[in-house]
Amino acid sequence: MSGGPREGRALFQEVKRLATTRRPTLKDVAQAAGVSTTTASVVLTNRREGVRVPDATRHRVQQAAEDLGYRPNILARSLRTQTTRTIGFVSDEVTTTPFAVGMLAAAQDEAARHGYLLFVVNLGPNAPLALQEQAIDQLAQHQVGHFIYGCMYHRVVDPPAGLPADAVFLNCEASGGRHRSIVPDERQGAYEVVKELIEAGHRRIAFLDDHRHPPASRLRFNGFRAALAEHGLEYEPALHLETTPFVRGGLVLSDLIDLPDERRPSAVFCYNDRIAMGAYRAARARGLRVPEDLSIVGFDDQEFIASELDPPLTTVRLPHREMGRLAIQLVLDEPGALDDVPESEDGVIRIAGELVRRDSVAEPRGAWGQRTPSS
Amino acid sequence: MSGGPREGRALFQEVKRLATTRRPTLKDVAQAAGVSTTTASVVLTNRREGVRVPDATRHRVQQAAEDLGYRPNILARSLRTQTTRTIGFVSDEVTTTPFAVGMLAAAQDEAARHGYLLFVVNLGPNAPLALQEQAIDQLAQHQVGHFIYGCMYHRVVDPPAGLPADAVFLNCEASGGRHRSIVPDERQGAYEVVKELIEAGHRRIAFLDDHRHPPASRLRFNGFRAALAEHGLEYEPALHLETTPFVRGGLVLSDLIDLPDERRPSAVFCYNDRIAMGAYRAARARGLRVPEDLSIVGFDDQEFIASELDPPLTTVRLPHREMGRLAIQLVLDEPGALDDVPESEDGVIRIAGELVRRDSVAEPRGAWGQRTPSS
DNA sequence: GGGGCCTGAAGAAACGTTTCACCAGACTAT
DNA sequence: ATAGTCTGGTGAAACGTTTCTTCAGGCCCC
DSSP states (O other): OOHHHHHHHHHHHHHHHHHHTOOOOHHHHHHHHTSOHHHHHHHHTTOOTTOOOOHHHHHHHHHHHHHHTOOOOHHHHHHHHTOOOEEEEEESSTTTSSSSHHHHHHHHHHHHHTTOEEEEEEOOTTOOHHHHHHHHHHHHHTTOOEEEEEEEEEEEEOOOTTOOTTOEEEEEEETTSOSEEEEEOHHHHHHHHHHHHHHTTOOOEEEEEOTTSTTHHHHHHHHHHHHHHHTTOOOOGGGEEEOOSSGGGGGGHHHHHTSOGGGSOSEEEESSHHHHHHHHHHHHHTTOOTTTTOEEEOSBOOTTTGGGSSSOOBEEEOOHHHHHHHHHHHHTTOTTTTTTSOOOSSSEEEEOOEEEOOSSOOOOTTHHHHOOTTO | OOHHHHHHHHHHHHHHHHHHTOOOOHHHHHHHHTSOHHHHHHHHTTOOTTOOOOHHHHHHHHHHHHHHTOOOOHHHHHHHHTOOOEEEEEESSTTTSSSSHHHHHHHHHHHHHTTOEEEEEEOOTTOOHHHHHHHHHHHHHTTOOEEEEEEEEEEEEOOOTTOOTTOEEEEEEETTSOSEEEEEOHHHHHHHHHHHHHHTTOOOEEEEEOTTSTTHHHHHHHHHHHHHHHTTOOOOGGGEEEOOSSGGGGGGHHHHHTSOGGGSOSEEEESSHHHHHHHHHHHHHTTOOTTTTOEEEOSBOOTTTGGGSSSOOBEEEOOHHHHHHHHHHHHTTOTTTTTTSOOOSSSEEEEOOEEEOOSSOOOOTTHHHHOOTTO
16 A cells, blocks of 8 residues: 555556557556556546545546556447447538538537537538438447538538437528528528618619529528618519629629619629629629729628628628537537527527628718608 | 248347337347357458358348348447547648638548548647647547648648657648658649749749748749749849738739839739739739739639639649548558659658639730740 | 368457446444 | 444446357268
8 A cells, every 4th residue: 555566566557558559448547556447437537426435545546547648448438338429510511612611610619618529521512312321320330429410501401311300400401390400590681781781871772692592592582672671662673683603693783784874773782792792893894883883792701702802892791600609509408508599480590690891882872862861 | 040930039129129219239130130249240240251151141140130220339349349440630720711621521532432430620720739639639539540630721830749650741741750741732833833924925923922831932932933943034032022921912012013114024923812812903903904914823723712803813723632632541551542642752742733724824015025036 | 980171150258448236344323 | 232324445247349269060081
């Protein structure tokens, strides 16, 4: 029980470990400390309830563990406890594309905060259901207990079989309504950014839309109309153009610029920032200055685009980081995770985006003459 | 040995499984098939050498496994075999930022091809060494056998302790020279894109540099000078401007445009695409057209920037996908992985980028008059 | 007709934990 | 003095695999 021989023994063990290059196990620690593995386990996992280990013994075990450089084998622990602290993050192409990369980063941060590790599997665009299920099966064989299914952009997906009921869909809505989903509040974002235009005095506002991407496009349209309606403005189908969600898609703005003065819009709401980038180009090609001659707003607050346009673009920031963090909190059943978000009726949790005011909005030319009495 | 009772038994097991919601184990399969777990294991892992199991038995076991919906428990297997098919991908902020996202995607693809799963941990920018080592320790506790350390941009890093000797550094160079590193061949890329300018007839080429980012900046500079030298052109310090690697950094081009005619550059090589974006803006502000009045080239082929500028930018594509794939192949010791890449002297593997020709390069004005006899 | 070999398979240990059940001894209360 | 309680532990099973060793029985060969 004296320190001398024990130290000698620990040293011997250490030498032996280095010689055999075997990582020390709990048994080694127990032996070095002169206790049973039971005691060593109890001490090193810091269990207190129902077990009595005097401080002297505790310290002896801890010292031995440190001396030997003991690291627990999580595999063995997980096998025994039948739980793993891992989360499977499967996605279409979140990690492939720079769009929603903040979701993964925030999820990783939050997982680390809880001591969890993330298995990330990126299936690529349009992976067949069978491939998706195979990936989930592989994760299940690794005994991962929690699943997040992330999408690059907001859409509806068919949940692959094998996904447990408490899986969380991130940036997409699971069809069937049996799973929780976290998506941006598209409607609210569109409402706010369009309201920003209206409050600047605009009355004729175009919408460069991409209706091939429901539900985002439908919801942004709803927000657009809601803002219009709330301010007594009429929705004008002629100003609602369908286009593609790329820079070149914004070039269709030319058609609207060609309109006669009284029918021409003084502001444009673009489905996303890339379309807005194209709209800038179209405006400039016609000699229109942004925002003096034409106000333009976008959606997404896409990195390297929105803030780098000239002038910087007023847009709506997608709450990707908040969404990623919440997804982890939900799968881990963190209490209070939903305190900050509004109640959802349909199991779909909508996170508000944030209006980012930059320099692409100004009063319309002749605004003072156009102002309604109420403003 | 007849089918009848065995089928009944399998059915019973199935019912029991559903009732207890316990995942069937190898023992369940063995019992259902009327063999030992040894035999079941041999059959289901498809081992052939040294073991003899007649086809009839094989089929019986396989059938039982399928009937029960047996999935092996990888944790138990890994514990026994002392190997896991997992790779730890730790990075500063690869997953946080859209720069090098292709590396992770390609790594994931290649890992999946080998049946490996990726633990991804994103430490954030400038994580203290202690935090890095803690993350590596956590992965080691999960018994991950292979490590990749990825960086957002090409730089030199101090390898955190705990990383095994066969870890691969991706998009960064490990100081100390004890590890393998994979980086883009900056010199070659710069050489090629500058040569493109020279071959278009340019003789006065500016370099908008960012020397705060060695080694990339130094190597691109080397490539720049090599191209110059090879074509008998003199390096002119006055045309080498130091700036920041952002869009606004490109605005320093104004200073060069102000130069008197005979000293003004007819082309600009930008350290990266964002600087090029700023250079476009500066040129346009002075009424210069790209490429008619000024040729501009960049570096990176950054998504949503290079291809979306007006005109689209000639640049060098960073081989992120190739690098990510190779990293996996190296840690997995795939034979022939290095066949396609040139031998490296210093343990640093340099992967060639690809010149992407777009529309930002033209002959200089008055080029015919300036041409040297040789061209 | 007996030793050797081949076939087909099983028993049990091992991987590194956690945890259930139990226990020796000392002390306490009656 | 004895029964009960508390302290400080320990032994061994269990988690689900893989794999080493062993073995029964049948056949072949001489």
